[in-house]
Amino acid sequence: MTALLQAEALSKHYEMRGGGPFGLGVRAVLRAVDGVSLAVPAGTTLGLVGESGCGKSTLGRLLVRLHPPTGGRVNFDGQDITGLHGAALKPARRKMGVVFQDPFGALDPRMTVEAIVREPLLIHGERSGGERSGGERGGGERVGAMLERVGLPASAASRYPHEFSGGQRQRIGIARALILGPRFLLCDEPVSALDVSVQAGIVNLLQDLQAELGVAMLFIAHDLGVVRHISDHVAVMYLGRVVEQAPKAALYGRPMHPYTQALIASVPALSPVGRAERRLRRARVGGDVPSALAIPAGCRFHPRCPQAMAVCREVDPALVEHAPGHAVACHLY
Ligand code: SF4
Numbered sequence: 001m002t003a004l005l006q007a008e009a010l011s012k013h014y015e016m017r018g019g020g021p022f023g024l025g026v027r028a029v030l031r032a033v034d035g036v037s038l039a040v041p042a043g044t045t046l047g048l049v050g051e052s053g054c055g056k057s058t059l060g061r062l063l064v065r066l067h068p069p070t071g072g073r074v075n076f077d078g079q080d081i082t083g084l085h086g087a088a089l090k091p092a093r094r095k096m097g098v099v100f101q102d103p104f105g106a107l108d109p110r111m112t113v114e115a116i117v118r119e120p121l122l123i124h125g126e127r128s129g130g131e132r133s134g135g136e137r138g139g140g141e142r143v144g145a146m147l148e149r150v151g152l153p154a155s156a157a158s159r160y161p162h163e164f165s166g167g168q169r170q171r172i173g174i175a176r177a178l179i180l181g182p183r184f185l186l187c188d189e190p191v192s193a194l195d196v197s198v199q200a201g202i203v204n205l206l207q208d209l210q211a212e213l214g215v216a217m218l219f220i221a222h223d224l225g226v227v228r229h230i231s232d233h234v235a236v237m238y239l240g241r242v243v244e245q246a247p248k249a250a251l252y253g254r255p256m257h258p259y260t261q262a263l264i265a266s267v268p269a270l271s272p273v274g275r276a277e278r279r280l281r282r283a284r285v286g287g288d289v290p291s292a293l294a295i296p297a298g299c300r301f302h303p304r305c306p307q308a309m310a311v312c313r314e315v316d317p318a319l320v321e322h323a324p325g326h327a328v329a330c331h332l333y
Contacts, residue, residue, distance in 0.1 A: 003039035004077060004216045005063060005184055010036045011071035012058050016293070028293045032058045034240035035072065037319070042183065045210055045217040047231030047248075049224055049263065051289050055240040056220050057101075060186050063218065064096045065089055077183065094124050097177030097215075099206075101189035103169035107161040114157035117143045117175045124180060146175045151205060167198035171205065178209065185210075185217045191226060203230055225267050228252055233325070236260045239300045240292055242319060246326035256328040258305050259285070299331065307332060 012033040015026045033055045040046045048056050061067045063074055065081055073082045081092045100106040107116055118140060144154030150171040161169055170190060177185060187206060191199040207230050210217055221227050227234055228248060235245040236259065244257040255261045262285045285304045290296055296303055302312040311331050319329040 002041065003075075004042040005040040005218075006038075006075040007059075007063060007072065008037050008075075009072035010059065010062055010069050010074060012055075012062055012067060013070045030292050031240050031295055032292055033062060033069075034295070036237075036240075036242050037072075038235055038242060038245065040184070040216050040218055042216050043210075043214045044232040045207075045219055045230055047227030047234040048218060048220045048237060049222060049227050049234065050237035051222060053289055053292070054237045055292070056237045057188050059237070060188050060218055060220050064098060064184070064186050065093065066098070090124070094180055095183045097180065097182040097185045099170070099173050099177045099185065099187045099190045102193050103166050103173055104161075104193070106173050107169055109161050111160075112157065113147070113152075113159055113161070113164075113172055114140065114143050116161070116172060117146060117157070117179055120176060120180050126180075142179070143175075146179050147172075149209070150175045150178075151201075165198070166194050167201060170194060170202050174202075174205065174209070178213070178215070181213070182215060185215050187217055187219045189220050189222070192221065192223075199226065206230060223267070224252075224263050236263065239289060239295055241300065241329065243301065243330070244326075244328045245319070246323075250323065250326045256322065256326070256333060257301075257330050258307050258332075259301050299329075 010033060011031070014030040014032060016028040016030060017025070018027045036059055038046065048059065050056050058067065062069045065074065065084070069082060073080060075081070076092050077095060079092060081089060084092065143157055147154050147156050152168060152171050152175070161172065164172065190206070191202050194202065203226060206217070206219070209215070219227060219230050231248050233245065233247055234251045235242045236257065237243070238259050244251065244255070244260045251260065252264065255264050285306060287304045290303065298314045299305070299308070299312040299317050302308040305312065309331060315331065317329045317331050319327050321327040322333050
């Protein structure tokens with residue numbers, strides 16, 4: 001299947017200054033994203049999971065070029081967009097939508113819902129797209145139709161963000177992200193800030209919209225349970241790297257990397273029963289994720305890995321495909 005979005009050895013390193021005799025040298029390098037290759041085929045959803053601080057949100061922002069990478073390449077819709085900026089990047093960005101984690105901070109409280117949802121149309125020169133302002137009569141036709149598509153009444157257009165609940169605000173954010181009819185949607189932890197009771201509604205909405213509109217998605221979450229529901233493929237990230245990537249059924253049915261096994265074991269509803277359950281319970285890991293300023297040598301997971309061997313402390317395992325579409329970075333295989 002042809003990839004709509006593809007990353008090759010993508011990196012984002014931050015130089016921490018303050019070293020040297022005059023304090024101008026590089027003191028350390030923070031490797032937030034450290035050589036990630038992945039692909040999102042058109043019309044499919046890739047789930048990206050990992051603990052806080054593993055670099056998954058930074059990776060998402062690199063892919064849609066909200067941040068410039070420091071290494072590697074991003075190809076989107078047949079075009080290398082790695083080095084594009086400003087007007088040159090705009091046509092590609094027009095085909096990309098972003099749903100942010102915080103539905104409270106992502107919406108300007110001074111703007112009406114109509115102005116918020118219509119803003120991307122104006123930025124991309126579709127001044128007729130929102131039609132006339134509907135004000136209290138409910139907003140432009142295109143904006144109103146999009147609000148209804150995300151489960152809000154068209155009359156919501158004339159109201160302000162503070163008048164809505166967290167789940168409703170996230171629906172406004174989704175309407176804004178989809179108003180231009182993008183081919184790719186980055187969903188950066190879109191339900192993490194929401195009550196559990198409304199999370200399923202947002203996930204189901206995104207799943208329905210994905211099927212209806214044929215948009216490809218990168219769905220970022222730290223919860224493997226949420227990702228399982230919505231994804232076709234899943235990539236597991238640890239300390240700036242993808243350590244396992246597979247079709248959903250393979251990843252949940254036969255997780256290979258000890259870190260993936262530990263993540264699955266930490267979600268009771270996902271844990272298998274019987275012998276496999278006992279094996280996964282042994283696989284659970286403790287400790288914190290090391291700092292991206294001091295990534296361990298060899299396999300970066302070795303200080304926490306219950307199956308670490310001598311080789312793991314010295315040799316960095318490559319991500320290798322062991323079954324169709326199922327790749328893992330681990331010396332056990
Ligand atoms: Fe564990 Fe070694 Fe595999 Fe890393 S390479 S996950 S330390 S067994």
